[in-house]
Amino acid sequence: MTNWLAGQKITAGGLNNDAGQWTAYTPTWTSSSGAAPSLGNGTLDGEYSLNGSTCTVRIALAGGSTTTWGGGQHRFALPFTAASLANANFGYIGSALGSDLGTAYYPGICRIFGAGTFVMLISPTTATGSAPAEWNATRPFTWGSGDHLSLEITYKPA
Template identity: 50%
Template sequence: MTYTGWTGGAEITTTRLNAISGIWVPYTVSWTATTANPSIGNGLLEGKYALVGGMCTVRINLSMGSTTTYGSGEWQFSLPFVAATLGHVDFHWVGGSTGLDRTTAWHPGQSRVASGANHVRCISPTAADGGTGGEWNATRPHVWANTDILNLTCTYEPA
């Protein structure tokens, strides 16, 4: 979808007011991977966004089902709007993510949206010192299975 910010002379309509009022709006999230796409199966994938002051906050929740498959390669989740371009290719919009492995524990991470991207990814340390990061996939930050949960949030400027 295309984001249209407010400019002088813009007409006030119910739809436009709702779009910028901070109301959570559901959207259809696509879950893909860089090599082979996962499939939600009988799991649950939901996404919502809210627009406030020219910024978009996104929350995505994923509950793995017994027929969910995890694909291969780095996971990414679609955004409702393309992100604005930042001043450097290595700058990102960042947020938080958590992965719940029902058999062990919660795994904290960060969500990140690259400059000009249309998707968000999760990343967390892969080394004990926290110095090496890795994108989340079928086996990171843990081996995903039925009833596991992934939650992420991120705030970014739409293009």
């Protein structure tokens, strides 16, 4: 992602990107290890907005009766690779919310490492009160049909 350059042609797509239009995309849902998650009859929705040199992403996932939640930490593909940061341990940070249907809400954050291609979710607490960690099939609670998560994060594309 670059700024406008001298001699560059103005296009409708370029103007829409600079105007912050929302564009739908289907993020890929994977896990860091073990069995891969499977959406089954669940719903996965994503959209992004480019505004100048930033990209805001919103992702939502609702589990269905045939959704399986995988073996490792949940990861969602970004529409664009993130720009590198000054330190490999730095990251872009956003917000997340998990809902154990009819039971509780679990606030969290989401992060993208510099030069990253996916976003991960982290909870400050879990259903059992254990230490903060990335979300997976049993964190921050055991996911099932009707449970859902949402995240929003803004980052600089490469």
